[in-house]
Amino acid sequence: MMGPVLAACLLIILSTAWISQANGATCKKDGGVCTCNDQTKNVDCSSKGLTAIPSNIPADTDRLQLHMNKLSSLSAKAFHSLSSLTFLELSYNQLQTLPPGVFDHLVELDTLGLNNNQLKSLPSGIFDKLTKLTDLRLNTNKLQSLPHGVFDKLTELKELSLSNNQLKRVPEGAFDKLQNIKDLRLEENPWDCSCRDILYLSNWIREKKGTVSNIEAAECDGGTKAVLEITEEEAAEDCVYPNTTTAIPTTIITTLASSNDDDIPELPVPQENFQKFLGYQEPDHLPTQPQCLMSISGYLGLMMSLVLTSAAILYVIHFLKKA
Template sequence: MMGPVLAACLLIILSTAWISQANEALCKKDGGVCSCNNNKNSVDCSYKKLTAIPSNIPADTKKLVLNYNKLSKLSPTAFHSLSKLTYLSLTGNKLQTLPPGVFDHLVALGTLNLNNNQLESLPQGIFDKLTKLSILQLNSNKLHSLPEGVFDKLAELKTLDLQYNQLERLPNGVFDKLTQLGTLYLDDNQLRSVPKEAFDNLQNIKDLRLEENPWDCSCNDILYLSKWIREKEGTVNGIESATCVDNKAVLEITEKDAASDCVSPNTTTAIPIGTMTPASVIYDDIHEIKVPQENFQKFLGYQEPDHLPTQPQCLMSISGYLGLMMSLMLTSAAILYVIHFLKKA
């Protein structure tokens, strides 16, 4: 009668011992890979020169710190066994991209730190499963733009840090779902304006940093931001420090100051069609003529909408085109000469 019971007890004891040894291999105090606090289900693997996430992190870990390693990429399933995580920090690594779905199993996550990496873009839907997220840190990366709706599922978000990136624009409605947001850092980017109604749904915003952006106050797109700052002055910290490229405060801009329409981001420059102008003249005056960017893309095969071709690129393409035309003309002349010679013969 006692045989099966004893066997089950022994199995449990052996399993517990094996798990304990596995955790010790990860968290030894005498030189193991990581440091562990079993009472708090916390694992700290900072400054370990890791190039991949350790595979034996306990499944009940709630706090995982992987700061200042050498992580340049993540496996799509790197965190799939860590559904209990409430805190994840990857600060100070070399991440350039995030694989889609890498955070999808972290349904309890409250804080995600991705500061000081090299992220240039974010996959669509990368944060969609993080519905409990309260703090999202993305500062000091290389983000040029944000996907449409990237924060739409983060209804509990209270802090969003995007400072020290290279953001040139914000998608329409990018903050519309963040009704609980209290802190938003957009300083030290390349923003020239924000979409109309960009901040209208931020009912709980208390701290908004906008300084160190090249705000274009000659363009009437700035009027929304100027009016919003005036209305919130004294109730939202930090907004008064936003200044135009000429150092004038954004909140002081009037319709008279910003009378010009903005140049569409989908326009650039090109030479007039059907004219034969010396290359030196084209190079000096090419900036005066505007055509839709998509025409450039068809002409040059250029496919990155956020980066327009430079003047030298234009001249190289034009010279190649003229060279091709000259080759065709010489070939045609040679053929006509041969036909004429054969007829005389």
């Protein structure tokens, strides 16, 4: 009668192993690409050549490192199951945009690294749920503007880096809600000191001088003068900055408005621009090589488990019949 008992034990062991593999498919110990530390709840997926976020990252992960990969986009739900995260590192990737709401479930997040990417803009409200954030790094991107109120909910923020971007101005009141800010890096941006919009930043720097580190390093475009030294006489122009790089010049709008329909020339529109106009978008991303390998590995493991499980069941039935 020992045969059926041993077979039953084998069946239980195989089932447990299969469940473990399915739940932790991202970790190296289960054949995945990332390194997981059960004690520190740290998942390290850095420097893996990833073009998409790995699946099945443990839900209780505290620190997630995804820096130095090839991420160019993120799914809006990429981090929705990781509400325990306090540290998220996405630096040194190729991110060009961020989908609205991508960070909304990370209510415990303390540190967010988005530096050294290719971000040109930020969605409105992108950081609104990150009320515990103390360190935000946006330096070394291609940011041309900031949404109004983008930092308003970050009242616990202590460090903010915006250096080495393409910022010419910040919205009125951009930093007013940062009650705990200690370090703000603004250097290496082409600050436009000829426009009145710069006066908010100039006055804010002058007011916080000596209490917030590094703000005095902000210089006007060309390095001719520090932003905090700009006067109202110098910043005399009322400049208008378009929200996008595809804004239609005012002269063209005026010309079209004053013309008859018959006089408006028919302009050729490139196919790719026409698709964008209609709202056409490419799929988020195709399956990546690491993901495909992980999927194949998972299926092979599942098939092997099913074969062994079936063999164990047949073994049990065989001995039960003999008994």
